[in-house]
Amino acid sequence: MFELTAYDGRRRVRGSVYLSIGLSLLAAMVIWVYPSFEAEIDLEGLLAAYPEPILQVMGVQTMTSLAGFLSFELYTFGWIIMLGLYLAYSTAGTIADDVDRGRMDVLLSMPISRRRLVAERFGAMAVPIVGANLLPPLVVYVGAELIDHPIAAADVLAVHLLSIPYLFACAGIGLFASVIVDRAAIAQRVALGVTFALFLSESLLSGTDAEAVGAIAPMRYYDPNAVLLEGSYDLIGAGILVAMTVTLLVASQAWFRRRDV
Amino acid sequence: MAAEGAGMAAIKLEGLTKDYGEVLANDDVTFSVEEGEVFGYLGPNGAGKTTTIRTLLGLLSPTAGTARLLGNDVTDEAQLLAAKRRLGYLPDDPGFDETATGRAVLDLHASLKGDERSAELLELFDPPLDREIREYSRGNVQKLGLVTTFMHDPDLVILDEPTSGLDPLLQQRFNEFVRAERERGLTVFFSSHILSEVRKLCDRVGIIRDGRLVTVEPVESLLDRSGKFVRLHAAESIPVDALEIDGVHGIESDTGPSDGTEYAFTFTGDVNDLLAALQEYRLHDLSIEEAPLDEVFMRFYDDTDGSERNGADLTVGPGAASGGEDDV
Numbered sequence: 121m122f123e124l125t126a127y128d129g130r131r132r133v134r135g136s137v138y139l140s141i142g143l144s145l146l147a148a149m150v151i152w153v154y155p156s157f158e159a160e161i162d163l164e165g166l167l168a169a170y171p172e173p174i175l176q177v178m179g180v181q182t183m184t185s186l187a188g189f190l191s192f193e194l195y196t197f198g199w200i201i202m203l204g205l206y207l208a209y210s211t212a213g214t215i216a217d218d219v220d221r222g223r224m225d226v227l228l229s230m231p232i233s234r235r236r237l238v239a240e241r242f243g244a245m246a247v248p249i250v251g252a253n254l255l256p257p258l259v260v261y262v263g264a265e266l267i268d269h270p271i272a273a274a275d276v277l278a279v280h281l282l283s284i285p286y287l288f289a290c291a292g293i294g295l296f297a298s299v300i301v302d303r304a305a306i307a308q309r310v311a312l313g314v315t316f317a318l319f320l321s322e323s324l325l326s327g328t329d330a331e332a333v334g335a336i337a338p339m340r341y342y343d344p345n346a347v348l349l350e351g352s353y354d355l356i357g358a359g360i361l362v363a364m365t366v367t368l369l370v371a372s373q374a375w376f377r378r379r380d381v
Numbered sequence: 382m383a384a385e386g387a388g389m390a391a392i393k394l395e396g397l398t399k400d401y402g403e404v405l406a407n408d409d410v411t412f413s414v415e416e417g418e419v420f421g422y423l424g425p426n427g428a429g430k431t432t433t434i435r436t437l438l439g440l441l442s443p444t445a446g447t448a449r450l451l452g453n454d455v456t457d458e459a460q461l462l463a464a465k466r467r468l469g470y471l472p473d474d475p476g477f478d479e480t481a482t483g484r485a486v487l488d489l490h491a492s493l494k495g496d497e498r499s500a501e502l503l504e505l506f507d508p509p510l511d512r513e514i515r516e517y518s519r520g521n522v523q524k525l526g527l528v529t530t531f532m533h534d535p536d537l538v539i540l541d542e543p544t545s546g547l548d549p550l551l552q553q554r555f556n557e558f559v560r561a562e563r564e565r566g567l568t569v570f571f572s573s574h575i576l577s578e579v580r581k582l583c584d585r586v587g588i589i590r591d592g593r594l595v596t597v598e599p600v601e602s603l604l605d606r607s608g609k610f611v612r613l614h615a616a617e618s619i620p621v622d623a624l625e626i627d628g629v630h631g632i633e634s635d636t637g638p639s640d641g642t643e644y645a646f647t648f649t650g651d652v653n654d655l656l657a658a659l660q661e662y663r664l665h666d667l668s669i670e671e672a673p674l675d676e677v678f679m680r681f682y683d684d685t686d687g688s689e690r691n692g693a694d695l696t697v698g699p700g701a702a703s704g705g706e707d708d709v
Binding site: 123124126127131218221222223224225226228229230231232233234377378380381 | 435438439440441442458462465466468469470472474475476477478479480481485488489490492493494526529
């Protein structure tokens with residue numbers, strides 16, 4: 121068991137280290153600019169100057185605290201949008217690319233069931249998902265201390281831990297695209313499009329009559345603002361994200377089991 | 382040629398059909414491969430060989446019919462898995478992770494299906510293990526593929542055009558290897574579009590064309606019937622009736638710019654008769670070669686002159702009768 125996950129996981133380690141470093145740099149930059157930002161700019165005024173839809177899309181609630189600032193500059197932008205899209209994209213390349221490049225024949229000639237193959241390949245996505253969350257929390261916590269705007273360690277930890285089921289759900293969207301589309305490039309575009317559309321549907325439609333549409337968006341169940349500003353951890357949301365991930369995985373397995381490759 | 386259907390078949394196809402809508406890639410293909418046999422699956426490119434193989438491996442689901450691998454129904458997942466534990470497969474153009482090294486690929490294969498003999502195989506086929514696959518030549522990919530196909534010491538191997546990409550020396554080594562494995566009891570099913578390759582290794586041959594199995598027979602009888610390609614360059618022209626010997630087909634002559642006349646024809650008769658008939662003529666040159674596969678198809682299996690192919694040609698040759706035991 122897990123031979124393929126171990127193999128894939130090892131091959132993803134290096135990229136995940138780079139990803140973690142890149143995100144840490146982003147985190148450090150956001151924290152570094154905050155003091156001058158706070159001192160020289162009328163943040164309330166700036167906030168009022170933005171059109172409402174932009175604030176809504178970016179999840180901006182307040183800029184007058186580091187937590188609020190990080191929440192949209194780093195977590196909404198870096199985690200919800202960038203990492204979410206990256207994982208959907210990257211996972212969409214797994215199965216479809218194997219089929220596309222003729223590697224699937226070799227893999228499936230070995231004694232491994234199609235269901236197990238899909239699950240193991242998906243499992244290896246834990247490496248970038250967890251890897252991306254290893255270094256940045258340290259940088260955020262220490263950085264906040266250094267500029268004298270401390271954030272509770274538990275909140276920093278929670279905002280990263282709760283992002284893990286969110287990122288798995290995004291990867292699940294990619295996985296499903298990967299089994300239904302033959303060509304990797306198309307699967308990846310489909311995954312990007314769907315994930316971004318879900319993000320928009322959740323952020324733009326919230327507060328409108330069509331708010332219910334956003335219920336299928338993973339973005340609804342991960343809220344960095346709530347964690348960092350109010351210290352409230354949405355464990356039910358995390359549970360829903362896990363359920364979404366499992367549903368997408370099982371659906372992908374069922375589909376891949378039946379199709380010709 | 383043991384009796385069939387006693388559960389001894391390593392591969393058994395019955396009415397296998399794969400319909401893609403616009404293409405009928407396999408049409409009612411039925412044959413069996415016995416345990417311990419080397420079976421060649423022969424046909425021109427695009428005839429449906431790979432479709433049969435991929436259906437056998439459970440990669441494609443048949444539109445109709447059944448396929449069994451080592452007694453296991455390939456449409457049943459658990460049975461297919463059991464069969465794959467004893468199976469080695471080398472695809473037409475084996476795909477490995479481009480950015481992995483050969484060694485990493487071998488390690489993955491070893492972890493998933495076991496490794497009984499990769500050390501020995503690496504001495505024989507020797508791919509550059511420490512390089513990444515993307516730097517591999519086609520031949521090196523094929524060598525790595527051969528190692529991964531045989532490393533777990535399978536009972537049955539399925540090889541799709543195994544010698545493509547191998548240089549002549551390695552082809553030779555591959556042939557010797559397959560013969561030795563056959564002595565050990567391995568069953569081999571391999572596809573090819575090259576008759577000479579098949580004749581060196583196979584016990585029996587199945588021929589597929591346009592998705593339909595044309596014949597299954599022992600390789601000798603096929604060679605007897607496929608005949609030779611004769612080219613002769615006579616000093617003076619030879620009367621046509623002098624060349625009307627049993628087994629001469631499709632004679633063409635050419636009085637070219639050089640002196641004398643050139644003749645080319647396919648010959649399925651006794652070479653001695655031919656030589657006797659030519660004895661009284663002065664020749665500049667004479668070559669007798671194995672007929673190219675395309676020629677064999679043209680002469681025996683072309684549907685357009687189906688009436689002819691059912692004539693005398695098909696029954697010519699001493700081995701022809703023994704080829705009839707498999708349903709075609």
